[in-house]
Amino acid sequence: MSWILPEGASLDFEGLAAPLQIIRGLGGGTQGQVYEVELEGERLALKWYLPACIARDGGLERRLIASIRATAPNEDFLWPIALLRASPASRPLIRIRQESFGYLMPLRPPAYVGACEHAAGRLAIGLRQVLRACFGLADAFHALHLAGLCYKDVSLGNLFLEPGSGGILICDNDNVAVDGADHGAVLGTPGFMAPEVLLGQTRPGADSDLFSLAVLLFRLLTRHDPLKGQMELAIRCLDEPARRRLCGEDPVFIFDPVDDRNRPDPIEHAAALITWPIYPRPLQALFEQTFCRGMKQPSRRALTGQWKQELARTLDRRALCPACGQENFQASGAPALCWSCGAPLPEPMKLMLPHGSVLAAPDNELHPHHFDALAGEDLRRPLARVVAHPQDPRRLGLRNLSASAWSAETHDGRSQPVQPGESCSLAALARIQSPAGPIAVQRPTRPSPAT
Amino acid sequence: MPFPDVKLANRPLHFLYLCDCSGSMAASGKMQALNQAIRQSLPGMAAVARDNPEARVLVRAVRFADHAAWHIETPTPVDQLEWRDLQAGGITAMGEALKLVAAALQTPPMEVRALPPVLVLISDGQPTDDFAAGLEALLRVPWAQKAVRLAIALGHDADLEVLQRFIGTEPATAGRSPRRPLQASNATSLAQYIQWASTAVVGAASMPASRVSETPLEPAAGNIPLPDLPPTVLDPTDDVGPLVW
Numbered sequence: 001m002s003w004i005l006p007e008g009a010s011l012d013f014e015g016l017a018a019p020l021q022i023i024r025g026l027g028g029g030t031q032g033q034v035y036e037v038e039l040e041g042e043r044l045a046l047k048w049y050l051p052a053c054i055a056r057d058g059g060l061e062r063r064l065i066a067s068i069r070a071t072a073p074n075e076d077f078l079w080p081i082a083l084l085r086a087s088p089a090s091r092p093l094i095r096i097r098q099e100s101f102g103y104l105m106p107l108r109p110p111a112y113v114g115a116c117e118h119a120a121g122r123l124a125i126g127l128r129q130v131l132r133a134c135f136g137l138a139d140a141f142h143a144l145h146l147a148g149l150c151y152k153d154v155s156l157g158n159l160f161l162e163p164g165s166g167g168i169l170i171c172d173n174d175n176v177a178v179d180g181a182d183h184g185a186v187l188g189t190p191g192f193m194a195p196e197v198l199l200g201q202t203r204p205g206a207d208s209d210l211f212s213l214a215v216l217l218f219r220l221l222t223r224h225d226p227l228k229g230q231m232e233l234a235i236r237c238l239d240e241p242a243r244r245r246l247c248g249e250d251p252v253f254i255f256d257p258v259d260d261r262n263r264p265d266p267i268e269h270a271a272a273l274i275t276w277p278i279y280p281r282p283l284q285a286l287f288e289q290t291f292c293r294g295m296k297q298p299s300r301r302a303l304t305g306q307w308k309q310e311l312a313r314t315l316d317r318r319a320l321c322p323a324c325g326q327e328n329f330q331a332s333g334a335p336a337l338c339w340s341c342g343a344p345l346p347e348p349m350k351l352m353l354p355h356g357s358v359l360a361a362p363d364n365e366l367h368p369h370h371f372d373a374l375a376g377e378d379l380r381r382p383l384a385r386v387v388a389h390p391q392d393p394r395r396l397g398l399r400n401l402s403a404s405a406w407s408a409e410t411h412d413g414r415s416q417p418v419q420p421g422e423s424c425s426l427a428a429l430a431r432i433q434s435p436a437g438p439i440a441v442q443r444p445t446r447p448s449p450a451t
Numbered sequence: 452m453p454f455p456d457v458k459l460a461n462r463p464l465h466f467l468y469l470c471d472c473s474g475s476m477a478a479s480g481k482m483q484a485l486n487q488a489i490r491q492s493l494p495g496m497a498a499v500a501r502d503n504p505e506a507r508v509l510v511r512a513v514r515f516a517d518h519a520a521w522h523i524e525t526p527t528p529v530d531q532l533e534w535r536d537l538q539a540g541g542i543t544a545m546g547e548a549l550k551l552v553a554a555a556l557q558t559p560p561m562e563v564r565a566l567p568p569v570l571v572l573i574s575d576g577q578p579t580d581d582f583a584a585g586l587e588a589l590l591r592v593p594w595a596q597k598a599v600r601l602a603i604a605l606g607h608d609a610d611l612e613v614l615q616r617f618i619g620t621e622p623a624t625a626g627r628s629p630r631r632p633l634q635a636s637n638a639t640s641l642a643q644y645i646q647w648a649s650t651a652v653v654g655a656a657s658m659p660a661s662r663v664s665e666t667p668l669e670p671a672a673g674n675i676p677l678p679d680l681p682p683t684v685l686d687p688t689d690d691v692g693p694l695v696w
């Protein structure tokens with residue numbers, strides 16, 4: 001890579017009191033190059049635009065200034081911090097003749113890797129983490145859309161995942177604009193673009209974001225593309241005109257309940273056929289809503305709030321197969337078989353909460369929204385977590401992650417305090433009184449064969 | 452528990468170098484510069500291949516001098532590729548090279564389904580055989596018609612008209628000038644063009660990049676919109692100096 005900014009040099013920029021040291025180049029694309037930089041002891045990232053990119057996109061500088069003023073919708077965005085232009089003294093050190101600029105943003109921690117690593121199957125990640133990442137994505141777009149903004153260019157390339165926690169970071173926020181107000185240059189990335197944008201009928205906005213968000217969620221959950229089925233197999237050379245037909249002119253969801261022209265191929269599209277049945281029906285229904293009715297009617301697409309609610313509920317339904325240990329997401333009530341090994345899943349122990357219920361499986365968490373109907377779904381501050389006993393993993397307990405003590409009540413009416421950080425065994429308990437609200441333990445009506 | 456062991460379905464992306472190895476390439480270190488440029492471009496190409504799980508990038512190379520022959524015959528994943536140096540000597544059997552590539556792009560051996568292949572022709576001179584017959588044979592093959600065809604002219608003696616016929620004529624579209632052969636006048640610009648072809652173009656052919664409103668949304672004249680050429684980076688210290696062809 002030929003770096004435009006000299007690595008190792010200290011450069012002065014207008015509006016920055018201290019010089020900025022260019023530590024090293026991190027990467028580059030058709031828009032510009034990204035560097036790791038240091039400003040007064042703090043490591044940050046700097047994106048520097050190529051003049052061709054600035055020339056193409058007249059509103060870029062205005063949008064960046066507006067975004068910097070508005071600040072990030074939540075902490076999952078690598079949001080622009082400051083717009084930088086070189087000072088006259090540093091100008092000659094920049095190795096392109098044309099005038100250019102860039103912006104500072106937080107540096108991505110090394111534990112976060114590109115979402116394409118997951119798509120390619122190279123990332124060790126669990127279903128719980130993938131669902132948490134999906135929730136984080138829906139939550140981030142929820143905050144963005146509530147602020148009246150739209151992202152416009154959702155794709156796998158703009159998302160980073162932390163495989164251990166399912167944390168996310170969204171980068172390339174330089175197309176963000178007030179919904180409907182600014183006709184920026186970007187249209188989106190084919191494969192993620194809403195059909196009406198791909199066909200040039202409308203400009204990207206919050207409604208097309210909802211389509212792109214659903215594509216990204218589908219790709220994270222299934223490692224497959226929602227529009228690549230039999231109709232893709234019929235295409236020999238997948239070039240631009242072919243993509244336009246497949247994703248714009250005649251897009252058909254591979255699991256469309258009515259139109260079966262584009263079903264996945266059992267060999268070529270095995271990923272979709274294996275992963276889709278894992279997810280509970282209400283979550284599948286949101287994809288159908290977006291990719292069937294919502295395909296041609298942007299206002300019918302599932303909203304960020306619906307995704308948040310259903311993804312959070314899916315995590316609440318998580319149970320482990322007693323035979324193979326794989327994660328399952330059981331529909332309420334109905335007896336089910338493990339998607340992975342086919343073993344019957346026993347009826348699980350449930351934690352009944354004022355607002356919903358959570359199955360008792362290790363790592364499942366209770367959040368404020370389980371107790372307060374007015375609190376939006378949020379996974380950042382869990383109040384309790386189901387844990388396996390260190391000596392006997394079959395014995396489940398509930399750890400108090402809140403700042404206040406609980407009172408745990410046994411069946412015979414005795415009660416015992418559970419201090420913050422302590423865990424209580426669920427086997428003997430009838431209910432727990434917590435400052436957030438009561439937690440009732442509901443045992444299976446029929447004993448399971450495994451316990 | 453791990454996510455199910457499934458991978459995104461992918462398609463092969465065939466990337467073919469057609470390298471002029473005639474005697475004139477021995478002059479002023481051009482052959483060495485080309486070998487270096489390709490070798491240096493491989494890590495970046497491997498990174499692009501990694502970032503595009505929808506594509507399986509496979510590289511081959513043809514050399515042509517007195518005759519055309521495969522330099523790398525087996526389509527090789529880019530991360531497994533070792534570039535052996537090409538040697539200069541002989542005349543310029545470019546037409547024969549095109550025929551060799553034409554045969555390779557027939558189905559079979561080409562897969563039934565693939566991404567558009569990328570063909571990169573690099574030459575410093577004029578064909579000494581029947582170029583027209585070679586080009587005709589190539590363009591009869593559907594995969595060659597669909598291919599992204601690029602040409603790099605090394606130095607001032609390259610036959611630009613022949614290279615233009617190889618890439619085809621694409622009329623100017625909104626905001627873009629008509630496509631021309633890339634003219635590398637020194638080792639630095641050669642390395643930049645090779646890097647561009649093996650990264651930006653491979654990226655565009657495998658997974659589409661962000662679109663800006665200027666990109667024609669109507670079915671384009673070319674079947675893959677080509678990314679911007681690299682900007683001219685001024686760096687006297689990095690320049691290899693006396694190598695001016």
